[in-house]
Amino acid sequence: MTRGLRRRIFNSAGGFTLIELLITVLILAILVGIVVMTMNLAKGKAEETTCKANLRIAEGAINDYYADHHGVYPNPPGATPEEKAENLLDQLANDRYIKNAPRCPSGGQYQYFGEQDIRCSISSHNI
Ligand SMILES: [Zn+2]
Numbered sequence: 001m002t003r004g005l006r007r008r009i010f011n012s013a014g015g016f017t018l019i020e021l022l023i024t025v026l027i028l029a030i031l032v033g034i035v036v037m038t039m040n041l042a043k044g045k046a047e048e049t050t051c052k053a054n055l056r057i058a059e060g061a062i063n064d065y066y067a068d069h070h071g072v073y074p075n076p077p078g079a080t081p082e083e084k085a086e087n088l089l090d091q092l093a094n095d096r097y098i099k100n101a102p103r104c105p106s107g108g109q110y111q112y113f114g115e116q117d118i119r120c121s122i123s124s125h126n127i
Pocket residue numbers: 051104105106108109120121122125
């Protein structure tokens with residue numbers, strides 16, 4: 001590329017060509033994309049870890065309920081596993097087996113299938 005073909009953004013001798021600026025912007029855009037992608041992955045992993053911790057706490061509360069009620073697991077009302085889980089977690093919170101009824105931070109639904117079997121609707125969140 002001859003000097004005459006170069007488009008100068010600035011008239012001074014230290015200015016950048018349009019191509020140099022475009023390459024710089026492109027590299028910055030790629031770096032920002034990588035950072036955003038990494039942060040989204042980290043956020044998803046943190047939510048998964050929180051959800052698994054919620055399920056472990058719920059399992060522990062179910063075990064405490066089982067021990068306090070002479071070998072009887074909770075039998076919450078509800079037509080679907082999601083309703084049963086919501087009622088179960090509210091009941092365990094009301095009975096002070098857990099401080100608050102946990103919710104999945106990613107928007108998943110907890111499902112209760114009886115005994116100790118409580119899961120998240122997001123399969124990767126299950127323990
Ligand atoms: Zn979840």
